[in-house]
Amino acid sequence: MTTQPPRTLHLNAFLMNAGHHDAAWRHPSSRPERITDLSYFQELARTAERGKLDSIFFADGVALWGKARHNALGGFEPLTLLSAIAAVTEHIGLIATVSTTFNEPFNLARKFASLDHLSGGRAGWNIVTSGTVDEARNFNRDEHLEHHVRYERAREFLEVALKLWDSWEDDAIVLDRAAGVYADTDKLHPAAHRGAHFQVAGPLNVPRSPQGYPLLVQAGSSEDGKEFAAQYAEAVFTAQQTLADGQAFYKDLKSRLARYGRSEEDLLVLPGIAPLIGSTEAEAKELERELTELQVPAYGLAQLSGMLGVDLTGLPLDGPLPELPDERDINGNKSRFTLVAELGRREGLTLRELIARLGAGRGHRVFAGTPEQVADQLQEWFTQGAADGFNIMAPVLPTGLSDFVDHVVPVLQRRGLFRTEYTGRTLRDHYGLPRPVNRHVTA
Amino acid sequence: MTTQPPRTLHLNAFLMNAGHHDAAWRHPSSRPERITDLSYFQELARTAERGKLDSIFFADGVALWGKARHNALGGFEPLTLLSAIAAVTEHIGLIATVSTTFNEPFNLARKFASLDHLSGGRAGWNIVTSGTVDEARNFNRDEHLEHHVRYERAREFLEVALKLWDSWEDDAIVLDRAAGVYADTDKLHPAAHRGAHFQVAGPLNVPRSPQGYPLLVQAGSSEDGKEFAAQYAEAVFTAQQTLADGQAFYKDLKSRLARYGRSEEDLLVLPGIAPLIGSTEAEAKELERELTELQVPAYGLAQLSGMLGVDLTGLPLDGPLPELPDERDINGNKSRFTLVAELGRREGLTLRELIARLGAGRGHRVFAGTPEQVADQLQEWFTQGAADGFNIMAPVLPTGLSDFVDHVVPVLQRRGLFRTEYTGRTLRDHYGLPRPVNRHVTA
Numbered sequence: 001m002t003t004q005p006p007r008t009l010h011l012n013a014f015l016m017n018a019g020h021h022d023a024a025w026r027h028p029s030s031r032p033e034r035i036t037d038l039s040y041f042q043e044l045a046r047t048a049e050r051g052k053l054d055s056i057f058f059a060d061g062v063a064l065w066g067k068a069r070h071n072a073l074g075g076f077e078p079l080t081l082l083s084a085i086a087a088v089t090e091h092i093g094l095i096a097t098v099s100t101t102f103n104e105p106f107n108l109a110r111k112f113a114s115l116d117h118l119s120g121g122r123a124g125w126n127i128v129t130s131g132t133v134d135e136a137r138n139f140n141r142d143e144h145l146e147h148h149v150r151y152e153r154a155r156e157f158l159e160v161a162l163k164l165w166d167s168w169e170d171d172a173i174v175l176d177r178a179a180g181v182y183a184d185t186d187k188l189h190p191a192a193h194r195g196a197h198f199q200v201a202g203p204l205n206v207p208r209s210p211q212g213y214p215l216l217v218q219a220g221s222s223e224d225g226k227e228f229a230a231q232y233a234e235a236v237f238t239a240q241q242t243l244a245d246g247q248a249f250y251k252d253l254k255s256r257l258a259r260y261g262r263s264e265e266d267l268l269v270l271p272g273i274a275p276l277i278g279s280t281e282a283e284a285k286e287l288e289r290e291l292t293e294l295q296v297p298a299y300g301l302a303q304l305s306g307m308l309g310v311d312l313t314g315l316p317l318d319g320p321l322p323e324l325p326d327e328r329d330i331n332g333n334k335s336r337f338t339l340v341a342e343l344g345r346r347e348g349l350t351l352r353e354l355i356a357r358l359g360a361g362r363g364h365r366v367f368a369g370t371p372e373q374v375a376d377q378l379q380e381w382f383t384q385g386a387a388d389g390f391n392i393m394a395p396v397l398p399t400g401l402s403d404f405v406d407h408v409v410p411v412l413q414r415r416g417l418f419r420t421e422y423t424g425r426t427l428r429d430h431y432g433l434p435r436p437v438n439r440h441v442t443a
Numbered sequence: 444m445t446t447q448p449p450r451t452l453h454l455n456a457f458l459m460n461a462g463h464h465d466a467a468w469r470h471p472s473s474r475p476e477r478i479t480d481l482s483y484f485q486e487l488a489r490t491a492e493r494g495k496l497d498s499i500f501f502a503d504g505v506a507l508w509g510k511a512r513h514n515a516l517g518g519f520e521p522l523t524l525l526s527a528i529a530a531v532t533e534h535i536g537l538i539a540t541v542s543t544t545f546n547e548p549f550n551l552a553r554k555f556a557s558l559d560h561l562s563g564g565r566a567g568w569n570i571v572t573s574g575t576v577d578e579a580r581n582f583n584r585d586e587h588l589e590h591h592v593r594y595e596r597a598r599e600f601l602e603v604a605l606k607l608w609d610s611w612e613d614d615a616i617v618l619d620r621a622a623g624v625y626a627d628t629d630k631l632h633p634a635a636h637r638g639a640h641f642q643v644a645g646p647l648n649v650p651r652s653p654q655g656y657p658l659l660v661q662a663g664s665s666e667d668g669k670e671f672a673a674q675y676a677e678a679v680f681t682a683q684q685t686l687a688d689g690q691a692f693y694k695d696l697k698s699r700l701a702r703y704g705r706s707e708e709d710l711l712v713l714p715g716i717a718p719l720i721g722s723t724e725a726e727a728k729e730l731e732r733e734l735t736e737l738q739v740p741a742y743g744l745a746q747l748s749g750m751l752g753v754d755l756t757g758l759p760l761d762g763p764l765p766e767l768p769d770e771r772d773i774n775g776n777k778s779r780f781t782l783v784a785e786l787g788r789r790e791g792l793t794l795r796e797l798i799a800r801l802g803a804g805r806g807h808r809v810f811a812g813t814p815e816q817v818a819d820q821l822q823e824w825f826t827q828g829a830a831d832g833f834n835i836m837a838p839v840l841p842t843g844l845s846d847f848v849d850h851v852v853p854v855l856q857r858r859g860l861f862r863t864e865y866t867g868r869t870l871r872d873h874y875g876l877p878r879p880v881n882r883h884v885t886a
Contacts, residue, residue, distance in 0.1 A: 026620045033618060036650055038530065038561035062549060064648040068626040072618075075649040077550075080557040083523045087481065087530035104545060106505060106581040107520075114523040118481035137644035138549040175476060175515075177469045180739040183511040201580035205507040206518035207479055296623040 009382045009417050010389025010431055011409075012095070012237075012270055013048040013056045015041065018072045019396035020274050021360040022303065023294035025072035029399045035074035038084055044398055045085045048092055051405030052419050054389070054430040055093030055124060057217075057237075058082070062102055063134035070299035079111050086119035093427030095124035095217055101150055102130055102139045105160035106200055112214045113165060113206040121210030121426030126217040126237070127228075129154050131332035132306075147331050151224040156197045158216075158232055163191040165213035166439045167203030183207075189440050212436040215427045221249065221335035230256035234433055235268045237391045239339055239364045246271050246386030268388040268431055271381065272364030274395050275374045277403040284368040291395060292356045300355030307333070307340050307363065317352040321345070339363050360395040371407035378408075379417060452825045452860050453832025453874055454852075455538070455680075455713055456491040456499045458484065461515045462839035463717050464803040465746065466737035468515035472842045478517035481527055487841055488528045491535055494848030495862050497832070497873040498536030498567060500660075500680075501525070505545055506577035513742035522554050529562035536870030538567035538660055544593055545573055545582045548603035549643055555657040556608060556649040564653030564869030569660040569680070570671075572597050574775035575749075590774050594667040599640045601659075601675055606634040608656035609882045610646030626650075632883050655879040658870045664692065664778035665770075673699035677876055678711045680834045682782055682807045689714050689829030711831040711874055714824065715807030717838050718817045720846040727811040734838060735799045743798030750776070750783050750806070760795040764788070782806050803838040814850035821851075822860060 018025035018032040025032035034040035048056050058078040065073065078096035086094055094115065098108055116123035129150035130136075136144035145153070172187035191202030218225065218233035229236050236253060240246035249271075254264045276291075278284030297317055305312045308321075309330050315322065321344045330337045340363055344354050360366040367377050381387040394400025412418035428435055461468035461475040468475035477483035491499050501521040508516065521539035529537055537558065541551055559566035572593035573579075579587035588596070615630035634645030661668065661676035672679050679696060683689035692714075697707045719734075721727030740760055748755045751764075752773050758765065764787045773780045783806055787797050803809040810820050824830040837843025855861035871878055 023623075025618075025625060026623060032620075032625070036560050042530070061648070062553075063644075064631075064646050067628060068615075068631060069628045070623055070625060072625045073648065073650070074560075075553075075557075075647075076561065077554045077557040077649075079523060080526045080554050081561065083526035084530040084561050087485070087527040102547060102550065104582055107545065110505075110518075111520045111523050114518075114520040117479050118519065118524065118527050134644070137642070139547055140642045142642075172511075175468075177475075180466075180469060180513055180737070180742075182468060182475070182513060182515045185510060185512045188507075188511060199580070199583045199585075201506075201577070203507050204518075205504070205516065206520075207516070294623070299623075 006416060008419060009378065009387070009412070010268055010270065011053045011418065012389070012391050013044070013053050013401060014237075014272065014391050014393045015044050015056055015058060015397065016393070017074055019400055020362070020393040021291045021395040022071060022299060023291050023296070023359060024396045026294040027291060027396050030396050031398065032072040035072055041081060042085055042088050044401060045089050045092055047398065047402050047405055049089050051409045052422060053092060053405070055095050055427055056085070057095040057124075057126065057391070058097060060097035060128070061132065061135060062099060062130060063132060063138050066299065066303065070296040079115060083115055083118060086115065086122065091422045091425070092122065093124055093215065093430055094119055094122045095126055095215070097126040097128055099128050099130040099135070100154040100157040101145060102135065105157050105198055106164065106204070109161040109164040109204055110206055113204060113209045116209035116211050116214055117206065123209070123211065124215035124217050124235070124427050126219055127154060127158065127232075128219065144331070147222070147334065148224060151228055153197045154228065156195045159195070160191060160193045160198050160200050162213065163193055164200070164202050164204040165208065167191055168208040169438050169440055170208050173207055208438065211426050211428055212438065215431065215433070220333070225335060226253055226256060229253060229267065230262070231260045233267055235270055235431060238269065238271050239336065239361070240271045240386070241339065241343055241365055243381060243384060243386055246381055247384065250386050266433070270389045270391045271387050272361060272391040272393050273377070274361035274364055274366045274393040275400070275404060275408070276360065276366065276368035276395055277371060277374060277400065277407060278368070279370065281369050281373065284370065288360070288368045292359060295355060295359050297352070297355065300359065301351065303362070304340070304351065304355055304358065307336055309337060312351065315351060318350050320348070320350060321354070336363050361393055364393055371411050374408050375411040375415065378412065379415065382417065449859060451862060452821065452830070452855070453711055453713065454496045454861065455832070455834050456487070456496050456844060457715065457834050457836045458487050458499055458501060458840065459836070460517055462843055463805070463836040464734045464838040465514060465742060466734050466739070466802060467839045469737040470734060470839050473839050474841065475515040478515055484524060485528055485531050487844060488532050488535055490841065490845050490848055492532050494852045495865060496535060496848070498538050498870055499528070500538040500567070500569065500834070501540060503540035503571070504575065504578060505542060505573060506575060506581050509742065509746065513739040522558060526558055526561060529558065529565065534865045534868070536565050536567055536658065536873055537562055538569055538658070540569040540571055542571050542573040542578075543597040543600040544588060545578065548600050548641055549607065549647070552604040552607040552647055553649055556647060556652045559652035559654050559657055560649065566652070566654065567658035567660050567678070567870050569662055570597060570601065571662065587774070590665070590777065591667060594671055596640050597671065599638045602638070603634060603636045603641050603643050605656065606636055607643070607645050607647040608651065610634055611651040612881050612883055613651050616650055651881065654869050654871055655881065658874065658876070663776070668778060669696055669699060672696060672710065673705070674703045676710055678713055678874060681712065681714050682779065682804070683714045683829070684782065684786060684808055686824060686827060686829055689824055690827065693829050709876070713832045713834045714830050715804060715834040715836050716820070717804035717807055717809045717836040718843070718847060718851070719803065719809065719811035719838055720814060720817060720843065720850060721811070722813065724812050724816065727813065731803070731811045735802060738798060738802050740795070740798065743802065744794065746805070747783070747794065747798060747801065750779055752780060755794065758794060761793050763791070763793060764797070779806050804836055807836055814854050817851050818854040818858065821855065822858065825860065
């Protein structure tokens with residue numbers, strides 16, 4: 001009889017410019033002058049690796065975000081950046097956000113296969129459909145595609161990518177110098193895809209990679225998003241404000257897996273948390289207050305307008321939210337709209353208060369406390385059915401990440417909740433997920 | 444009165460899998476088992492940097508090339524690979540081939556801006572239009588675009604990319620923490636492009652990079668290709684078999700610059716050479732013979748068929764070339780067709796002989812000799828008006844590159860023809876080209 005190892009949690013470091021808080025770049029502990037400097041991100045990745053974290057992750061969009069006047073922006077394209085980080089790290093997983101709406105599956109499948117090869121099996125893809133008109137206008141369109149059509153395209157995009165990643169069997173390369181045979185072409189397969197959005201012949205021009213294909217990550221929590229995640233995703237990033245909301249989302253998403261022939265262990269749910277860490281609770285709250293005071297109201301209002309799909313310019317900051325549209329009529333990030341609208345209504349917040357509450361996490365949960373208190377929060381969500389791990393969003397970088405690694409991780413390790421050493425080499429090893437079998441291989 | 448420094452030549456290392464010779468992977472000095480391994484390419488890049496070369500370069504196509512049965516293929520996507528190489532090198536330029544036919548300008552401009560930032564100004568773009576139907580079939584098409592239309596699209600693509608690269612002035616980032624102003628938005632500019640192929644709003648979401656934009660490289664030698672190069676390119680890779688052909692091409696291309704308001708120094712001509720290096724001439728010839736004997740005739744015939752646009756399968760290897768179409772009717776690589784057809788006709792080669800002649804360089808010049816003899820060849824072309832430098836195509840890797848760096852480079856240095864140390868940091872510094880001025884800046 002074998003004993004099951006104790007369940008441990010997973011930690012992803014979500015890295016962003018000078019930090020997740022929208023005023024991070026103004027805070028003296030941040031380094032905004034370094035965000036166009038590769039060494040800054042390499043150091044952050046090494047810090048995460050020092051903490052034995054599962055992975056690092058970059059969000060992305062394909063338009064200038066927030067107009068750059070009041071927010072610090074490096075803007076490196078994530079696959080390019082993660083390739084340069086791969087070269088100076090050994091274990092940490094590397095998750096890039098890339099849009100299915102503004103790319104071609106052959107190019108993208110190839111880039112991820114390349115990153116997976118050159119990182120020794122550490123690539124992950126956060127699949128997004130791009131929800132803003134600013135992005136559409138950089139890609140030959142006046143308006144962006146309707147929400148449902150974007151997900152249709154995403155589904156077909158992923159099917160093509162999966163075919164391409166399976167187009168070389170793992171043992172296709174025979175490398176027989178004497179016979180002059182490099183690859184056994186019986187083990188290469190066309191994609192031969194002809195669908196509504198794509199026609200792709202294949203095979204891919206990169207051999208199958210260490211993980212077979214990148215870890216598939218998804219972060220949309222709308223109905224379309226959850227269904228897409230249930231079908232394909234192996235990890236889900238989500239914004240949940242309360243334990244009850246987190247539990248409901250977790251249960252909902254896991255219950256959808258069976259209809260795609262998948263089990264609950266096949267998908268990890270990783271809610272975001274922006275932890276403000278202090279050696280005392282008062283110190284943590286003081287950091288939070290400092291950051292709130294550094295917020296630029298015009299920027300916060302513009303961001304809030306974007307999330308709610310309503311122009312709030314000119315409304316009194318100390319007044320309430322105006323009448324809002326229904327989620328049905330939102331064609332951007334539907335789930336974020338609903339979360340923010342409910343947060344405002346539930347707590348009766350003024351615009352100024354809502355901007356302050358959204359400053360650190362843009363809708364993700366924010367928690368200020370000591371390392372023990374932060375660990376308590378993670379443990380609670382992890383043991384109470386709301387999380388398999390967490391998306392750690394340091395409000396200020398690099399300090400917020402090094403504080404988490406140096407002070408919160410050891411608490412989690414002492415409690416037996418987190419690894420003390422890496423036990424595998426690939427990103428799926430870290431997440432405890434199996435390597436996908438090639439569809440062309442029969443047992 | 445200032446004295447002009449002596450004119451020195453430029454060297455680019457064109458890296459390919461196990462080496463440029465189509466049988467390189469079967470030769471005992473190659474390492475085909477390492478071509479899906481990042482460390483292999485990092486070592487090659489460091490070898491080139493040890494030799495103080497200007498740059499390394501990867502060719503590319505977006506379809507499986509040669510079907511992989513008889514040719515060793517790693518297939519990493521060049522921008523991904525070069526980003527990982529950037530992280531472990533300091534000086535060497537990094538030139539990636541990317542197609543204008545199967546990409547979107549916003550994505551590509553951003554990737555090159557990212558690579559240029561994270562390499563400290565070492566990015567170069569070899570602009571190709573993709574000439575094969577196999578590539579078109581991976582991108583929703585049954586047939587590929589007509590040659591002239593591909594160049595029209597390439598021109599507009601480049602215009603959009605140039606607008607995006609200029610969309611941030613160099614001093615747009617003010618980083619005023621006290622005032623809460625990150626960027627001076629008066630120094631950000633939309634692209635506002637509306638053309639026949641693209642509509643792109645801009646601005647780019649990456650600040651202007653160290654070089655302003657990547658070095659622009661071009662390698663097509665058709666009429667369309669030469670005209671495109673004369674208008675935009677800063678370096679041209681070209682295949683020329685004889686000194687006379689090299690001189691004619693050099694003169695032709697340089698003479699086209701004036702009509703675009705450019706001078707002869709604005710564009711460097713770099714013919715390819717595949718040097719087989721031996722400590723004696725006999726040893727070099729012996730290496731050439733060994734490689735020829737390792738060629739797989741079926742593979743050579745398929746490659747030749749592709750270059751000539753004629754199916755040669757089943758024709759006797761010891762017979763002559765059949766009747767060939769006119770260059771006008773070739774819709775792939777027109778200049779390579781003409782070069783190969785003329786080589787076969789001029790020397791009355793059989794198919795087998797032509798395959799042997801094309802084995803090491805696919806139409807580029809092949810030369811077997813001692814380091815002194817190789818240096819003599821380079822010096823002759825450089826001083827006789829056929830080259831500003833060379834595209835060095837080691838027939839077998841890694842040995843062909845380390846032999847060149849360790850034995851040919853020192854001869855060139857002793858003759859005062861090549862640098863002994865890097866004097867600048869960026870790729871344009873190495874090539875002696877100025878950093879482009881942003882169009883929005885007035886003196």
